[in-house]
Amino acid sequence: MARDRFDLIVFDWDGTLSDSTAHIAESLQAACRDLRLPVPAPDAARYVIGLGLRDALETVAPTLLPADYPRLVERYRYHFLSGEPGLALFDGALEMLQSLRAAGYFLAVATGKNRVGLNRALARTQLASLFDATRCADESFSKPHPAMLHELTRELGQENDRTVMIGDTTHDLQMAINAGVTPVAVTYGAHRPEPLIAMQPAYCATSIAELSDWLHANA
Helix, strand or coil: CCCCCCCEEEECCECCCECCHHHHHHHHHHHHHHCCCCCCCHHHHHHCECECHHHHHHHHCCCCCHHHHHHHHHHHHHHHHHHHHHCCECCCHHHHHHHHHHCCCEEEEEECCCHHHHHHHHHHHCCHHHCCEEEEHHHCCCCCCCHHHHHHHHHHCCCHHHEEEEECCHHHHHHHHHHCCEEEEECCCCCCHHHHHHCCCCCEECCHHHHHHHHHHHC
16 A cells, blocks of 8 residues: 555654653652652752663752662662552544554554563553564663664664654654654644743644544645
């Protein structure tokens, strides 16, 4: 099936497909509280979502000694995992992915999660079979480095100019720009609309329904 513009559609996970940003931010705040560190404000905690965990923690807790980061990681994972079973996909995300798959697009994930965390999320949501490839921050460079997207395009034999990256953070959009692929933003996740719009993505969706409609009409 010939497509007008794209062959490969890459999604971020948290805040783009999974309604998890509030829980991640609260887990980061709780981990800092456990270690009696300054607790980041909600916007600051949400800003680092999408980065690899170490980069995120270094940003929210810059005064912590490097030797103490494993303790902060452990406390973050404790709080995150305690609420993870209650996390769900955004309404319409499953149907959107199924319709794109049926239309013949290659689908992939590029996420700041680690491999264990993404595999657990894919198993919980039963989405693994819908994706042709996935990349995580612990097996590549963290966003906004372009490596994850370059690795995905090479693995799937796709061209950068026929690839779109969809995400809810400026980290996602900057990664797309750095990789030479088309950035598309969603405004229902971690970052506020204004900085996303300022990066001039090809489209800015306010809901899964809008994103799905745009992809089917323009991809």
